[in-house]
Amino acid sequence: MSGFTGFALRRTVSAVLTLLALSVIIYVVFYATPGNVAQITCGPRCSPEQVHQVAQQLRLDDPLYLRYWHFLQGIVAGHDYSTGTSVEHCPAPCLGLSYQSDQQVTQIILNKLPVSLSLVLGGMVLWLLLGVGTGVLSAWRRGRFTERALTGLTLAGIATPAFVIGLVLMIVVCGQLEILPFPEYVAFSDDPEQWMWGLLLPWVTLALAEAAYFARLTRASMLETLAEDHIRTFRAYGVGERSIVGRHALRGALAPIIALNANDFGSAVGGAVLVESLFGLPGIGQELVHAVTVVDLPVVVGMVLVIGFFVVLANAVADVLYAVADRRVVLA
Amino acid sequence: MSLVHVTDLTVEFGDLRAVDGLSVRLEQGAALALVGESGSGKSTVASALLGLHRGTGARVGGSVEVAGVDVQRAPDDDLRRLRGGKAAMVFQDPLSSLDPYYAIGDQIAEVYRVHTRVSRRAARARAVEVLDRVGIPDAVRRSRARPHEFSGGMRQRALIAMALACEPDLLIADEPTTALDVTVQAQILDLLHTLRQETGMGLLLVTHDVGVAAESVDDVLVMRHGRAVEQGPVGAVLGAPAEAYTRELLAAVPRVDAPRTPSRASGEVVLEAKSLRREFGRGKKAFAAVDDVSLTVHRGETLGVVGESGSGKTTLGRMLVGLLEPTAGEVRHDGHARVGVNPAVQMVFQDPVSSLNPRRSVGESIADPLRARGERDEKRIRGRVTELLERVGLEGAHYDRYPHEFSGGQRQRVGIARALAADPRVIVCDEPVSALDVTTQAQVVALLGELQRELGLALVFVAHDLAVVRQVSDRVAVMRRGRIVETGPADEVYDNPRDPYTKQLLAAVPALDPRIAARRRAERREVAVT
Numbered sequence: 001m002s003g004f005t006g007f008a009l010r011r012t013v014s015a016v017l018t019l020l021a022l023s024v025i026i027y028v029v030f031y032a033t034p035g036n037v038a039q040i041t042c043g044p045r046c047s048p049e050q051v052h053q054v055a056q057q058l059r060l061d062d063p064l065y066l067r068y069w070h071f072l073q074g075i076v077a078g079h080d081y082s083t084g085t086s087v088e089h090c091p092a093p094c095l096g097l098s099y100q101s102d103q104q105v106t107q108i109i110l111n112k113l114p115v116s117l118s119l120v121l122g123g124m125v126l127w128l129l130l131g132v133g134t135g136v137l138s139a140w141r142r143g144r145f146t147e148r149a150l151t152g153l154t155l156a157g158i159a160t161p162a163f164v165i166g167l168v169l170m171i172v173v174c175g176q177l178e179i180l181p182f183p184e185y186v187a188f189s190d191d192p193e194q195w196m197w198g199l200l201l202p203w204v205t206l207a208l209a210e211a212a213y214f215a216r217l218t219r220a221s222m223l224e225t226l227a228e229d230h231i232r233t234f235r236a237y238g239v240g241e242r243s244i245v246g247r248h249a250l251r252g253a254l255a256p257i258i259a260l261n262a263n264d265f266g267s268a269v270g271g272a273v274l275v276e277s278l279f280g281l282p283g284i285g286q287e288l289v290h291a292v293t294v295v296d297l298p299v300v301v302g303m304v305l306v307i308g309f310f311v312v313l314a315n316a317v318a319d320v321l322y323a324v325a326d327r328r329v330v331l332a
Numbered sequence: 333m334s335l336v337h338v339t340d341l342t343v344e345f346g347d348l349r350a351v352d353g354l355s356v357r358l359e360q361g362a363a364l365a366l367v368g369e370s371g372s373g374k375s376t377v378a379s380a381l382l383g384l385h386r387g388t389g390a391r392v393g394g395s396v397e398v399a400g401v402d403v404q405r406a407p408d409d410d411l412r413r414l415r416g417g418k419a420a421m422v423f424q425d426p427l428s429s430l431d432p433y434y435a436i437g438d439q440i441a442e443v444y445r446v447h448t449r450v451s452r453r454a455a456r457a458r459a460v461e462v463l464d465r466v467g468i469p470d471a472v473r474r475s476r477a478r479p480h481e482f483s484g485g486m487r488q489r490a491l492i493a494m495a496l497a498c499e500p501d502l503l504i505a506d507e508p509t510t511a512l513d514v515t516v517q518a519q520i521l522d523l524l525h526t527l528r529q530e531t532g533m534g535l536l537l538v539t540h541d542v543g544v545a546a547e548s549v550d551d552v553l554v555m556r557h558g559r560a561v562e563q564g565p566v567g568a569v570l571g572a573p574a575e576a577y578t579r580e581l582l583a584a585v586p587r588v589d590a591p592r593t594p595s596r597a598s599g600e601v602v603l604e605a606k607s608l609r610r611e612f613g614r615g616k617k618a619f620a621a622v623d624d625v626s627l628t629v630h631r632g633e634t635l636g637v638v639g640e641s642g643s644g645k646t647t648l649g650r651m652l653v654g655l656l657e658p659t660a661g662e663v664r665h666d667g668h669a670r671v672g673v674n675p676a677v678q679m680v681f682q683d684p685v686s687s688l689n690p691r692r693s694v695g696e697s698i699a700d701p702l703r704a705r706g707e708r709d710e711k712r713i714r715g716r717v718t719e720l721l722e723r724v725g726l727e728g729a730h731y732d733r734y735p736h737e738f739s740g741g742q743r744q745r746v747g748i749a750r751a752l753a754a755d756p757r758v759i760v761c762d763e764p765v766s767a768l769d770v771t772t773q774a775q776v777v778a779l780l781g782e783l784q785r786e787l788g789l790a791l792v793f794v795a796h797d798l799a800v801v802r803q804v805s806d807r808v809a810v811m812r813r814g815r816i817v818e819t820g821p822a823d824e825v826y827d828n829p830r831d832p833y834t835k836q837l838l839a840a841v842p843a844l845d846p847r848i849a850a851r852r853r854a855e856r857r858e859v860a861v862t
Binding site: 228229230232233234235236237238239240243247248251252325326327328 | 382384411412413414415416417420421423425428429430431432433434442443446447478480491494
């Protein structure tokens with residue numbers, strides 16, 4: 001694949017620019033708000049001295065662009081915070097300090113990220129298998145009972161909210177049948193087997209909610225491909241239906257699946273709040289909701305940036321996969 | 333036993349009877365052409381030979397026997413063995429007829445393995461062998477290319493290679509050269525001819541182009557409305573047609589060797605191009621689609637611009653009307669340098685389907701130039717549009733109808749009416765008849781000639797079809813790779829071409845007489861310049 005390095009370089013630059021733009025918007029939205037930013041940042045229980053100290057830490061006397069520049073410096077080079085008596089060092093990708101929990105934002109995110117990634121990656125594998133599989137089956141069995149039944153099921157899947165699916169699963173599987181214990185998150189590094197059992201229901205829940213969209217998209221794009229001229233060629237040469245559907249039609253449907261998957265993966269990292277809450281998973285989504293509720297600005301800003309990072313990353317990967325799936329795509 | 337034996341075939345799609353009681357026979361090794369205009373049912377017959385209507389909802393009646401297989405009653409497995417194994421099909425559009433995602437060699441190997449129990453490696457080797465056989469240079473390497481990396485002619489060769497892979501007894505070619513340039517068409521027809529001589533396979537050619545049939549087959553069957561009009565040896569049917577429709581069809585075919593009565597051109601120059609150049613792309617990828625082209629168009633005359641795909645003729649046409657800005661050079665209307673679009677220079681587009689807004693009535697489309705000029709009086713607009721509709725051979729009552737209610741030829745008439753609405757002095761026609769059947773084509777060409785005489789219009793007629801261009805043009809410019817290689821009075825350019833490329837083009841035009849076609853084929857081997 002010629003020109004790949006150049007493409008990767010250009011794509012990285014544009015990803016960085018996107019994130020920079022995002023960071024400017026986020027920063028301005030949250031730190032240029034009317035009201036006492038120091039008071040908000042510190043939290044309602046802070047004494048006037050503490051608020052004063054936070055105001056100094058945030059350099060509220062500096063103009064906004066200088067403060068933003070400082071924020072960027074922290075991400076690239078790290079930052080030192082004095083807490084009055086001692087100095088705390090916040091290493092390189094420093095997204096700031098949560099004054100409400102006295103923790104570094106980077107650390108908070110690093111604690112939550114493995115949970116979210118475990119959930120979303122596992123869910124993604126399942127939703128792809130389930131969704132694309134259903135779509136292929138519908139396209140293959142088009143016009144027959146199987147297709148109609150699957151179409152009905154898919155519609156039901158889209159109509160049912162994730163937490164309903166999850167709740168029903170939990171009640172039936174853990175409560176009544178007692179096949180699995182009620183899910184509890186165990187880190188992969190602690191015990192891979194428990195990690196898997198604990199995440200199984202969340203994965204299934206997330207996958208069932210997402211798979212319906214993939215099933216619809218796969219079916220529609222495959223039917224479109226099946227109507228194309230090159231399919232007629234292979235029919236006219238005696239190629240069997242299984243090969244026509246599984247090899248030629250599915251290949252034609254890959255591009256939109258890749259695109260949808262990139263979007264869904266990116267947004268699920270920060271957006272699978274319902275599933276996280278339902279199963280008590282301490283992930284990014286839950287933490288973000290919490291941070292927003294208590295107006296913990298540094299945490300909100302940091303998390304939005306990290307979620308943005310995953311959306312941008314997922315789309316960059318999708319671009320590369322596009323080009324691999326379809327050689328006519330010129331990487332530019 | 334005949335290779336193909338079709339008796340009383342009928343094919344119905346819903347209420348439409350596409351094929352109506354057709355009987356055809358083709359002996360081993362013989363070649364037959366099904367000739368007809370669009371909607372005559374010729375492609376439907378071709379599909380029926382391979383049982384491709386099975387499972388589509390079409391109702392097929394009568395009996396079809398191909399290479400000993402009863403296509404109507406054979407079980408699915410037998411039918412699959414017939415398809416590609418004993419009878420192989422080559423389709424019209426070679427780009428869309430191959431899977432864009434797989435290497436060409438792999439696609440041929442896949443088809444080969446359906447019919448023979450061989451290893452992947454052996455099938456791949458067979459693919460390279462047949463690609464080499466149809467004249468793909470460096471077949472080992474090129475077999476790994478995907479269809480978009482091939483030119484149109486190479487793709488059609490690849491499809492023919494796929495057909496050859498299993499050494500079929502019958503080759504069905506459905507408009508195999510319609511999407512190709514005339515020189516490439518000649519190469520593909522020559523290839524089919526050679527392959528037939530060497531392998532002894534039978535050929536069933538489906539085409540709308542009488543010339544292509546004359547070049548390629550022994551017998552011809554003329555179809556209309558799903559029925560056989562006339563059938564017999566190609567020389568007899570084309571030389572002395574017995575049926576009125578065949579005569580009508582032949583009369584409509586433009587001849588590349590027929591001189592034209594010149595139009596009444598005056599010396600007044602209405603449109604002039606000076607050293608026009610147009611580049612597309614930037615940096616290293618920049619290329620000039622049109623390069624240093626100068627021409628003049630006089631009042632009342634027709635200038636034909638002829639060239640193959642990619643020669644820059646459409647780009648030139650768009651610059652002449654002001655739809656594209658030239659990179660260098662200038663366009664002058666009536667002696668003045670052009671500023672913006674000028675209502676006096678109008679355009680008629682190739683595809684009458686996509687160049688009309690499907691959601692607006694044709695009357696509204698024709699009224700656009702009037703409204704653009706500031707006309708606000710609805711009554712006057714309606715009156716003028718009605719007049720224009722009648723002028724181009726439609727009815728005033730058609731004002732409120734929508735494009736899909738019209739046939740291709742009628743839609744092109746609407747396009748012409750829209751161009752006339754602005755009272756132009758020049759109309760640039762970009763492939764105005766290439767999407768139309770020959771009889772419709774002849775009518776539209778006649779209409780353009782009539783309008784030219786009555787209104788003193790100057791026409792720039794851009795087309796790839798050498799015969800049509802000769803039929804309409806007073807002067808001709810031959811384009812190649814963005815440049816004009818030869819220009820002059822039409823009869824001079826056609827009868828005594830000086831440029832080798834013009835000679836090559838003219839040698840590639842299919843002849844209506846099979847004897848002349850055979851002679852041309854021999855000539856082409858000699859003038860094979862690149």
